[in-house]
Amino acid sequence: MTMQIMEGSMAVAETVKLCRPQVISAYPITPQTHIVEDLASIIADGKLDAEYICVESEFSALSACVGASAAGSRVYSATTSQGLALMGEVVFNAAGMRLPIIMGIANRAISAPLSIWNDQQDSIMMRDAGWIQVYAEDNQEALDLHILSYKVCEDHDILLPAFVCFDGFILSHVYEPVDIPDQKDVDRFLGPFTPYQRLDCKDPISFGMYATPEYYLEFRYEHDEAVKRAGEAFKKHAKEFAKIFGRDYSELVTKYRMEDAETVIVAMGSICGTIKDAIDEMRAAGQKVGLLGIRMFRPFPSADIRAALSNAKRVAVLDKNISLGAKGAAALEIKDACYGMNIPILDYIIGLGGRDVKISDIKEVVKLCEAGKGDMFYGLRQEVL
């Protein structure tokens, strides 16, 4: 293992190269830009034998990926925020056509008001699209999840596209030590892409055909079943990944100092790192606090979360997103998963649009949760309201 200090975006681009995608199509948008810039350079420099399809929009980028994937190629794209919104129609089509496209999402807030900064509203907006969604805590996990996602998505028992989500700027633009795997190990783990079916002039098929009312419901059922199967498939392939690369992602939720935790914080993405530091300080002061990190948001690991929270006295869910008029997406799902458990599950909408979340904020959230106060926006600046 050779550790290198590298920007998150560059680490992702270098890793995508190792996965040997045959077609890449993407449209640059902050904070995803460095990834596609680096991939364009890698191809232009002859370091990856792939077609880089330049397009005029994200709608076209994902459309090109849909065509290339249906034609039997391993493909990659990356986007964020408004770019993902513009892709919208194609996002659902790619999933319904059951194409194993991997797309990196450098998570960013959604307009209006315009914000280029981090939260997770963009990928959460697409939670119902039928893609697998995984969230990285750090850059190493972001790049490893790319490799692992190809393996899971190309499994003929799954055949789904996946978002590999990592927080914009907080991960995408931050230099961290990472281990970029060896090409031969990635080749051994992934192997060449073997499509389940593909466009072929000699044996033509059409993808995403018209389904009458007699068939549509069954297609949606089978799609839902495939997404649900993806959780177990992820665990299985992650164990094989761990044997080769030495890093284990086979838990769909991550646990930190959960053994006797009375107050459990649930969160997703890079904020987990800050929460771990806060927990260390709170533990040193005698507080029984733990973290449950959500690595996989789709399929939602309800059973794993219910089991992990079985001994908790109270739960604070930190959501970097909000379903306006309801609650944060993670809180809604966790309340559903824990229905009947009779523990307070309180939601905190936090860090939207790039607002920093500090260790002191995490401690404040725990204080609020222990006082029974929650289901609120945390850290509102009352003076501007």
Add this chain to the structure above:
Amino acid sequence: MPLGIGCTAKPGKSRNNKTGSWRVYYPVMDNAKCTGCGTCQLICPEGCITGSGKTLQIDLDFCKGCGLCAEECPDKAKAISMHLEDK
């Protein structure tokens, strides 16, 4: 028809979709009144009126019940009438 993953299909499979299920009214052809002018055949947007001369037939598997055939059938014949589906 079994479901293909990703809703895929080989060519020529669209006839398997019996689109006639959408219909509210269905047409009935009275071949005794038909003059064999062929107007209904030309006007049918689904191309589901087959045959020739005075022996035209309407394929109810694909007829969506738009009623254009009954509307355009010339006054001197009025060989096609529309009836409410009982379903």
